[in-house]
Amino acid sequence: MVRPWIGLVVLSLGVVAAEPPKPVRVPLKAPHESTIPEGPVGEAIRLGQKVFTNTPLHAPKYSGNALSCSSCHLDAGKAPHAAPMVGLWASFPTYLPRAGRVGTMEDRINGCFLRSMNGKPLPTGSEEMRCLLAYVWWLSKDVPVGAEVVGRGNPPLQAPAPADPERGKAVYARACAACHGEDGLGSADVPPLWGPRSFNLGAGMARTSKAAAFVKANMSGLGGSDPLSAQDAYDVSAYFTHQPRPDFPDKVKDWPKGGKPADSRY
CATH class of the missing domain: 1.10.760.10 (Cytochrome c-like domain)
Structure with missing residues (x-):
């Protein structure tokens, strides 16, 4: 005779949690x-x-x-x-x-x-x-x-090697300066990448990884330039995200529960 509690144990071990449905x-x-x-x-x-x-x-x-x-x-x-x-x-x-x-x-x-x-x-x-x-x-x-x-956000991007802003400076001169200007200040039709009229330190685009994913997905090969590799995108992003830009005074309030990304500018 199987004791009731043994049967409960067997039944409980046999229960398989259902996986949550995948989003359409x-x-x-x-x-x-x-x-x-x-x-x-x-x-x-x-x-x-x-x-x-x-x-x-x-x-x-x-x-x-x-x-x-x-x-x-x-x-x-x-x-x-x-x-x-x-x-x-x-x-x-x-x-x-x-x-x-x-x-x-x-x-x-x-x-x-x-x-x-x-x-x-x-x-x-x-x-x-x-x-x-x-x-x-x-x-x-x-x-x-x-x-x-499909196509939400920017596709995640991994750098083959650590980003190098010096290499990025050369990539910028080759692929970006024609539109954004050598000084990064943009024009009437092209947004500035740094300086007082650009995004501040608290913006997501101020993070190298975020900027690199955007650059690779949307800016690579524009203006007749050669397509950028993942490494190029990381290098040029390490260059322009670390140029002078406005501060974000409320940055001290960010990530109050931890988890601040390693490439945060503050």
Whole structure:
């Protein structure tokens, strides 16, 4: 006779925990502009697109440099492997390690205004915030909640060897200076990579690994230059991310629960 408790042990050992379902993968496909509705919602979406693509002009009270949202989120937030906004609406709220808490879409937008644009946070009820939210919602409207959008973010990149800013200086002269300028200050049409009108120390792009992934995925081979290797991308990123740029006074509050990346600038 099998004692009841022995049977329970056998049953418990036989239980296999079910794996969580894998997220549905969907292609990155931004809606056509013809789908922007008429009326107040459509007007908000269109204004949000303007703020996104020319932030200094359409959000001058909150912009602190020459960058726009689309300086990093290319093609108005629609380009794959360039941190697209398509599908992002359904990803919030989410845990923000740098802040050490769960954050909203508004928190994430204001993080970019404070860091990447070295500016001021948008008030929650401001027209600029409401319109940016409307624009991200519209870009994401065809993506199911919980789906994984192919091309989200920047593809992770590994450097074959430690990054060398001296080699990076040569890569910059060969592949980047023609557009961004020898002084890195950009032009009316090209964002600055360093200096007072560029992103500050608290921006994600100030980290060499983040910058390298973006450069390799989006800047390699532009302007007729030879495509960059992974090592080139790391070297040139080590060069330009360590050039002079604005400080971020609130950096002391970052990663309150630990986990600060090794390539953080502070």
